Amino acid sequence: MTTSYTARPWEFVRVNAHDPVTIRLPPATSSAGTEVVIREIAGEEEAIAIFTSTGQQIARNGYPNGTIRLLCDGTTWIVL
Template sequence: MVTDNPAENRTDVFVPGAWLISPVVTTSYTARPGELVRVNAHDPVTIRLPPAAGNVGTEVVIKEVAGEEEAIEVLASTGRQVARAGSPYVTFRLVSDGATWVVL
């Protein structure tokens, strides 16, 4: 699946069964389906998830990789907070059930 993502100035390509790996994120970022989002939370970071609808069974993993302790906030595409943490090396593993993102 290929979609235009003008908000992030990129074109997203999703290959079922393949993981995407983000550059190290230090500011707000929109995750893609099937992505490992690497975060350096030197300052608070907000990660917005793709829509849960149409992504049933898809995972997004968010990992703080620098040992920083600032908050990482995870938002659904609707703006609802899904998760939040502020500890070093925190990991969020999320799976879409088609209606929402479930934190595992």
């Protein structure tokens, strides 16, 4: 079973990844200059997949306690 979640601008998302997790980012056009940080706080080596609002996968984390920081430039989300 995959769990899905939609992040908000400036959100720090804590993920308990005992099952695969899909996180959608807010639209880039309305999120310019904002960040989203995603951190796995518990779970196994289940994948955390991060997608834009248009469905493009931009990041994937498959290791425990990983952190992904994303910045929006108004056109796209950038993995820092």
